[in-house]
Amino acid sequence: MKYIFLGPPGAGKGTLAAKVADEYKLPHISTGAIFRSAIKNETPLGLQVKAIIDSGALVSDELTVALVRERLSEDDVRAGFILDGFPRTIAQADALAGITAIDAAVNFDISDDAVIERLSGRRVCRTCGRNFHVSFMPPAREGVCDDCGGALYVRDDDKIEAIKNRLVVYREQTAPLIAYYRERGLLVDIDARPATDAVLEEFRAKFPKA
Ligand code: AP5
Ligand code: MG
Numbered sequence: 001m002k003y004i005f006l007g008p009p010g011a012g013k014g015t016l017a018a019k020v021a022d023e024y025k026l027p028h029i030s031t032g033a034i035f036r037s038a039i040k041n042e043t044p045l046g047l048q049v050k051a052i053i054d055s056g057a058l059v060s061d062e063l064t065v066a067l068v069r070e071r072l073s074e075d076d077v078r079a080g081f082i083l084d085g086f087p088r089t090i091a092q093a094d095a096l097a098g099i100t101a102i103d104a105a106v107n108f109d110i111s112d113d114a115v116i117e118r119l120s121g122r123r124v125c126r127t128c129g130r131n132f133h134v135s136f137m138p139p140a141r142e143g144v145c146d147d148c149g150g151a152l153y154v155r156d157d158d159k160i161e162a163i164k165n166r167l168v169v170y171r172e173q174t175a176p177l178i179a180y181y182r183e184r185g186l187l188v189d190i191d192a193r194p195a196t197d198a199v200l201e202e203f204r205a206k207f208p209k210a
Helices: 013-024 031-040 044-055 061-071 090-099 112-120 160-174 176-183 196-206
Strands: 002-006 028-030 081-084 104-109 122-125 131-133 187-191
Touching: 002 013, 002 176, 013 028, 013 081, 013 196, 028 031, 031 044, 031 061, 031 081, 044 061, 044 160, 061 090, 090 176, 104 176, 112 122, 112 160, 160 176, 176 187, 187 196
Parallel strands: 002 081, 002 104, 028 081, 104 187
Antiparallel strands: 122 131
């Protein structure tokens, strides 16, 4: 299956994608994670996108589509994939349709207040990128990743001003994709408000493993 995970920032797309990728044996492709890795490694791409991402704006369609096109040309995606955080504009969705046909657009449904609570408490491992939350998914030792022992940090785009900007950008540029995929018969809503295990349970019920 070829899934896209659609929804506002902080809806839990990345958290659920990691679990589904593991359980359904699918590659998890997060454009945000690719950009963050490039920033960390100070590659030319990273230097180009850092200020844009920190402010909560979107990277250009041209750059993002080129990155995804290259990733989707690799062998491991033939049987399926989870695209997390792409497409984010109608132009990106049109470009994706020219690259491959997806099976489902999973829409994570959640309120702005919950998003702000989730993002302002998020902590990310500097080494492996795993996400935690100070209240909802705390690490066993404060500030330390359970998986690899790396240090946890607050993403620059999880500062309150950037969160608010990301919500505006989401509403203006990404939310129209809900109607786009509904019209094509590909939209499947998922209630993103409960705890992760319950969200995963709803996903399993809607997409039973073959
Ligand atoms: P990206 O990394 O995609 O960020 P985002 O969409 O803003 O989403 P987040 O990663 O913030 O949220 P999420 O839904 O993955 O939530 P998470 O699981 O972490 O993109 C970052 C930036 O890169 C963009 O702003 C843009 O600049 C650029 N970019 C990326 N893709 C692009 C594209 N296609 N085009 C242009 N630019 C692009 O969960 C959030 C928190 O909540 C965590 O702390 C987690 O522990 C907690 N949590 C998760 N689920 C639950 C739950 N069920 N209950 C309680 N807590 C939960
Ligand atoms: Mg994410």
